[in-house]
Amino acid sequence: xxxxxxxxxxxxxxxxxxxxxxxxxxxxxxxxxxxxxxxxxxxxxxxxxxxxxxxxxxxxxxxxxxxxxxxxxxxxxxxxxxxxxxxxxxxxxxxxxxxxxxxxxxxxxxxxxxxxxxxxxxxxxxxxxxxxxxxxxxxxxxxxxxxxxxxxxxxxxxxxxxxxxxxxxxxx
Amino acid sequence: xxxxxxxxxxxxxxxxxxxxxxxxxxxxxxxxxxxxxxxxxxxxxxxxxxxxxxxxxxxxxxxxxxxxxxxxxxxxxxxxxxxxxxxxxxxxxxxxxxxxxxxxxxxxxxxxxxxxxxxxxxxxxxxxxxxxxxxxxxxxxxxxxxxxxxxxxxxxxxxxxxxxxxxxxxxxxxxxxxxxxxxxxxxxxxxxxxxxxxxxxxxxxxxxxxxxxxxxxxxxxxxxxxxxxxxxxxxxxxxxx
Numbered sequence: 001x002x003x004x005x006x007x008x009x010x011x012x013x014x015x016x017x018x019x020x021x022x023x024x025x026x027x028x029x030x031x032x033x034x035x036x037x038x039x040x041x042x043x044x045x046x047x048x049x050x051x052x053x054x055x056x057x058x059x060x061x062x063x064x065x066x067x068x069x070x071x072x073x074x075x076x077x078x079x080x081x082x083x084x085x086x087x088x089x090x091x092x093x094x095x096x097x098x099x100x101x102x103x104x105x106x107x108x109x110x111x112x113x114x115x116x117x118x119x120x121x122x123x124x125x126x127x128x129x130x131x132x133x134x135x136x137x138x139x140x141x142x143x144x145x146x147x148x149x150x151x152x153x154x155x156x157x158x159x160x161x162x163x164x165x166x167x168x169x170x171x172x
Numbered sequence: 173x174x175x176x177x178x179x180x181x182x183x184x185x186x187x188x189x190x191x192x193x194x195x196x197x198x199x200x201x202x203x204x205x206x207x208x209x210x211x212x213x214x215x216x217x218x219x220x221x222x223x224x225x226x227x228x229x230x231x232x233x234x235x236x237x238x239x240x241x242x243x244x245x246x247x248x249x250x251x252x253x254x255x256x257x258x259x260x261x262x263x264x265x266x267x268x269x270x271x272x273x274x275x276x277x278x279x280x281x282x283x284x285x286x287x288x289x290x291x292x293x294x295x296x297x298x299x300x301x302x303x304x305x306x307x308x309x310x311x312x313x314x315x316x317x318x319x320x321x322x323x324x325x326x327x328x329x330x331x332x333x334x335x336x337x338x339x340x341x342x343x344x345x346x347x348x349x350x351x352x353x354x355x356x357x358x359x360x361x362x363x364x365x366x367x368x369x370x371x372x373x374x375x376x377x378x379x380x381x382x383x384x385x386x387x388x389x390x391x392x393x394x395x396x397x398x399x400x401x402x403x404x405x406x407x408x409x410x411x412x413x
Contacts, residue, residue, distance in 0.1 A: 046219050047219040049216065049381045050214050056214065056215055056381070056383065076381070076384070078341050079337065079384065079387075081383060083383075100382065145340075145345075146337050146338070146342060149330055149341050153335065
């Protein structure tokens with residue numbers, strides 16, 4: 001098959017550009033420590049309200065025996081529960097989220113708290129909030145007719161004004 | 173280039189060393205054990221798994237029609253309740269919604285002396301039959317007055333400042349209900365609507381998974397609840413000329 005010389009040059013150039021961009025993305029991802037959340041932990045989303053961890057009364061902020069500050073949350077059409085979440089500033093907080101129905105996402109505006117909440121899996125991320133204030137927490141994966149209205153509130157309180165609950169599993 | 177620590181630093185803890193991972197697992201398990209002690213009854217025990225869905229799918233409408241006769245006394249013939257009574261109409265209600273409420277009565281996650289007695293004498297299959305029978309009837313006819321602008325706004329747009337999503341987001345833009353078990357509200361008896369919302373508000377009814385209706389109802393004023401009751405009664409099936 002005859003390929004014109006100029007066309008051949010353009011084909012080679014396009015391939016080189018594509019490979020160069022892939023290379024740049026890979027280098028960027030490695031150097032800036034960007035990786036997909038890989039907490040592969042399954043949960044039965046149908047019966048989420050009957051699980052121990054994601055039971056209605058177990059949601060919210062708590063301190064584990066080792067001192068890890070954990071927030072257990074549920075994304076369900078159309079809201080995040082607990083609806084008003086208070087957390088201390090400058091504290092490493094581990095979020096554990098699960099969906100009770102369809103695919104959701106959670107993003108807290110002005111922070112890097114952002115993850116997908118896939119039904120059947122527990123999403124986990126750890127972050128620190130350096131700024132005090134009220135932040136809207138909203139769904140960023142289309143989940144149905146009420147998607148636009150799916151948002152709740154994160155309140156970051158200065159660390160010195162926040163009393164953490166007693167660690168669980170430790171001395172009462 | 174070195175890894176730049178920004179103020180917004182996410183660590184995906186699952187990517188740590190295997191030892192840390194198992195330690196983490198042990199701690200989480202320990203925490204779960206701790207949480208176990210404080211674990212109280214769920215707001216509902218109904219799970220929409222394939223088994224429950226099959227029960228609705230395979231329900232017998234003819235049997236349901238016969239079995240539903242015991243409901244006539246309060247819920248009216250074919251499921252349209254009398255206005256002056258505080259009973260809900262069941263006509264046109266989603267089968268899943270009726271089924272869930274009956275199962276909640278059965279295991280006392282929704283309390284009501286009379287309804288619990290009925291739920292206890294009926295089998296799961298009979299409840300499914302009755303629920304599907306009612307779901308095939310038309311929604312109750314329109315009643316009440318022209319809805320207020322405030323009610324229409326709440327139903328269609330909600331109130332962002334109070335974190336109230338619009339009713340229509342879950343209950344459908346015509347109040348027809350939605351998957352899986354979000355009840356239809358169109359044409360509902362307003363006095364029942366008010367009772368249900370006030371019970372959610374006071375927490376005497378708590379079979380809404382993850383507080384959903386308790387949160388919304390506690391953010392609404394009594395007047396707003398009354399106006400919404402009228403709005404949903406009004407958007408029932410139009411009267412035939």
